[in-house]
Amino acid sequence: QVQLVQSGAEVKKPGASVKVSCKTFGYAFNGYYIHWVRQAPGQGLEWLGWINPQNGDTYYAQKFQDWVTMTRDTSINTAYMELSRLTSDATAVYYCARGFLQGDYFDFWGQGTLVTVSS
Amino acid sequence: EIVLTQSPGTLSLSPGERATLSCRASQNVNSDSLAWYQQKPGQPPRLLIYGASRRATGIPDRFSGSGSGTDFTLTISRLEPEDFAVYSCQQYGDSPPITFGPGTKVDIK
Numbered sequence: 001q002v003q004l005v006q007s008g009a010e011v012k013k014p015g016a017s018v019k020v021s022c023k024t025f026g027y028a029f030n031g032y033y034i035h036w037v038r039q040a041p042g043q044g045l046e047w048l049g050w051i052n053p054q055n056g057d058t059y060y061a062q063k064f065q066d067w068v069t070m071t072r073d074t075s076i077n078t079a080y081m082e083l084s085r086l087t088s089d090a091t092a093v094y095y096c097a098r099g100f101l102q103g104d105y106f107d108f109w110g111q112g113t114l115v116t117v118s119s
Numbered sequence: 120e121i122v123l124t125q126s127p128g129t130l131s132l133s134p135g136e137r138a139t140l141s142c143r144a145s146q147n148v149n150s151d152s153l154a155w156y157q158q159k160p161g162q163p164p165r166l167l168i169y170g171a172s173r174r175a176t177g178i179p180d181r182f183s184g185s186g187s188g189t190d191f192t193l194t195i196s197r198l199e200p201e202d203f204a205v206y207s208c209q210q211y212g213d214s215p216p217i218t219f220g221p222g223t224k225v226d227i228k
Contacts, residue, residue, distance in 0.1 A: 035217070037219075044207060044219055044220065044221040044222050045156075045164065045207055045209070045219040045222075046219065047216055047217040047218065047219065059215060061215070061216045062216070095163055095164075097163075099211075101211075102215070103152065103211040103212060103213065103214075103215060103217060104211050105152075105154035105166060105169040105170075105209065105211055106154075106164075106166060106209075107166050107169075107175065107176075109163035109164060109165075110163065111163060112163055
């Protein structure tokens with residue numbers, strides 16, 4: 001069955017970088033966009049952008065353009081999201097999710113990765 | 120950017136009652152590109168409704184979505200104990216960014 005399995009929780013210091021992975025199972029990796037969404041503690045959902053696994057094209061929400069990078073490795077059906085120059089505002093649960101289109105609803109989600117930024 | 124507003128912030132109801140949740144967009148949502156999600160603590164969101172009114176696979180028929188343009192509604196006809204959760208709407212129209220509403224918490228009265 002379709003599954004998106006994310007890497008484990010991370011604790012980082014301000015100014016550091018973090019890379020979160022999203023390994024997919026049970027469907028054609030190249031056939032769906034991978035979107036990334038975050039949720040700060042007690043807050044709503046916030047969309048960061050997408051990657052097209054077929055060709056590596058990316059789109060980042062304007063707010064995150066300067067500090068997020070999305071990549072993929074098609075040989076292992078895995079997408080990655082790297083956040084750089086972390087500040088405490090980046091503390092959140094980060095989710096990967098599958099969407100058929102660039103603008104789409106998300107039918108399957110990863111379990112989430114908690115990234116904590118603290119000195 | 121399309122801003123989504125959800126009301127009420129919290130809805131206190133008893134099992135068996137009907138829940139009506141509202142999602143209002145700051146601009147027209149093209150092609151009724153509006154989805155609803157349910158989220159419980161410590162879990163990722165679960166897709167309930169897409170295309171404003173289409174139930175996702177495996178979603179019970181007590182969940183229904185309606186609306187178009189800027190005003191959308193999620194209705195739960197009879198609340199079951201497992202339905203007490205936070206519900207968020209999402210628009211995914213023609214132009215990015217994709218945006219979410221702040222959520223409505225449905226809790227037990």
